[in-house]
Amino acid sequence: MAGSPIRHSLSPRLHNAAFASWGLDWASVAFEVPAGQGRALVEAVATLGLPGLSVTMPLKEEVAHACDRLSPVAERLQAVNCLVHRDGQVVGENTDGDGLLRALAAEHGFHPRGRRCLVLGAGGAARAVIEALGRAGAEEVLVVARRPDAAARAASLAGPAGRPGRAEEAAGADLVVQATPLGMAGGGQERAFPLDPELLGPGHLAVDLVYHPLRTPWLAAVAARGAATANGLGMLVHQAALALEHWTGRPAPLDALWAGLRRPGSDDRGTPSASSPGTGEPVA
Ligand SMILES: NC(=O)c1ccc[n+]([C@@H]2O[C@H](COP(=O)([O-])OP(=O)(O)OC[C@H]3O[C@@H](n4cnc5c(N)ncnc54)[C@H](OP(=O)(O)O)[C@@H]3O)[C@@H](O)[C@H]2O)c1
Incomplete structure (x- = not known):
């Protein structure tokens, strides 16, 4: 996951819940990447051999210009929220x-x-x-x-x-x-x-x-x-599910994703308690 501000992103929680449910030895972490670093980010995915990465504000548009290829949807939107490293290319998708x-x-x-x-x-x-x-x-x-x-x-x-x-x-x-x-x-x-x-x-x-x-x-x-x-929350969970499907080719474990959002004291649909003290808004 990359963007800025990123510290309170809920996406790693969703991704890691899926990896745990699959018994997959993968980890999703949040990287603070400021505006202007979109091209470097795409190159890093290729260099490090990462299977994929979620992208959020303020990088969605600039990353679209740096991908080897865009999906038809990302092409129309000129915005990417999900990078998929496939056959030596970094492909930009948009699952929102x-x-x-x-x-x-x-x-x-x-x-x-x-x-x-x-x-x-x-x-x-x-x-x-x-x-x-x-x-x-x-x-x-x-x-x-x-x-x-x-x-x-x-x-x-x-x-x-x-x-x-x-x-x-x-x-x-x-x-x-x-x-x-x-x-x-x-x-x-x-x-x-x-x-x-x-x-x-x-x-x-x-x-x-x-x-x-x-x-x-x-x-x-x-x-x-x-x-x-x-x-x-439904959009948040399902855009993550689609990203997970792009990265792994497996149907996402939706129950695990919803459970991944829950924290003690939350309601039964999961309260995103990782809210930012600065803005009060959790980011995808
Ligand atoms: N559930 C999810 O998964 C998910 C995903 C993405 C975003 N979101 C949420 O969706 C919202 C929009 O996000 P975004 O990324 O689309 O933001 P954005 O690109 O900044 O667009 C915000 C839109 O709202 C308009 N706007 C802002 N303040 C307004 C006001 N006071 N009165 C009328 N219109 C106003 C803006 O108009 P101008 O262009 O004229 O400023 C613009 O059209 C945020 O609350 C975000 O958290 C949720």
């Missing part, structure tokens, strides 16, 4: 969007094909989700972001289904994905709502990619109105 779709399928039986989706935000996480929703056959992928140019660029990742939208259009969506940092503990906007909860209710599935806290005030307000809800 498919991680969320797998989580929604597993936890809510939700499949995007033919469904109307709305994404709040146009940053890295939003873009990965928008691309995955478009590829999975969503009928419509609306992008609501404070910068219209960013919304339009992000929406184009969904192909013909994608277009910039207005917040009020959430009422007609099946799925709403909140992909801004609003609500994140320690971010200074803990109580800010990214969307009026009154627009949602029974029949909506609302997902907040934030997982610290596990239930943001916005997610709580939306749940109180009768919408089905999910936090960001």
Whole structure:
């Protein structure tokens, strides 16, 4: 795992839980690697002969420019969250969007094909989700972001289904994905709502990619109105599962990953207790 700040990353915990469950003598550790070192990082994977590495902010974009090859998804996003060392090449993958779709399928039986989706935000996480929703056959992928140019660029990742939208259009969506940092503990906007909860209710599935806290005030307000809800832990677990599958070729032991997140005193879905004292936000 590499990125900055990285000390409170939950990913090594997930990876190591899988390795232990498989009886595999591998270890995942967090490396503090600052912006500007993406190329050196890719070269280090090749030099050290590592099977793979997870990559997080602020390196996802610069690493994409340094890989020997990109998967089609990473190519479209120009962002990499997983390096795979295969046949002498370092290949860049991006498992974030498919991680969320797998989580929604597993936890809510939700499949995007033919469904109307709305994404709040146009940053890295939003873009990965928008691309995955478009590829999975969503009928419509609306992008609501404070910068219209960013919304339009992000929406184009969904192909013909994608277009910039207005917040009020959430009422007609099946799925709403909140992909801004609003609500994140320690971010200074803990109580800010990214969307009026009154627009949602029974029949909506609302997902907040934030997982610290596990239930943001916005997610709580939306749940109180009768919408089905999910936090960001499912995406975190399933993007790690996909990375593990790329590295080993084995189906990931999901129960072990969920158990790996749990700490004494946590709730039954696992509280990410490795929160950063600086930002309060654990990072993938
Ligand atoms: N569950 C997971 O596995 C997972 C994975 C990745 C990220 N996340 C979470 O998803 C969130 C976004 O991460 P990211 O990597 O996509 O960040 P990012 O690249 O910095 O993008 C953040 C997006 O939110 C927008 N935004 C920020 N503050 C806002 C505000 N006050 N009002 C309206 N929009 C605002 C930004 O708009 P501008 O571009 O105009 O600033 C941008 O579109 C974070 O909370 C992160 O922890 C979760």
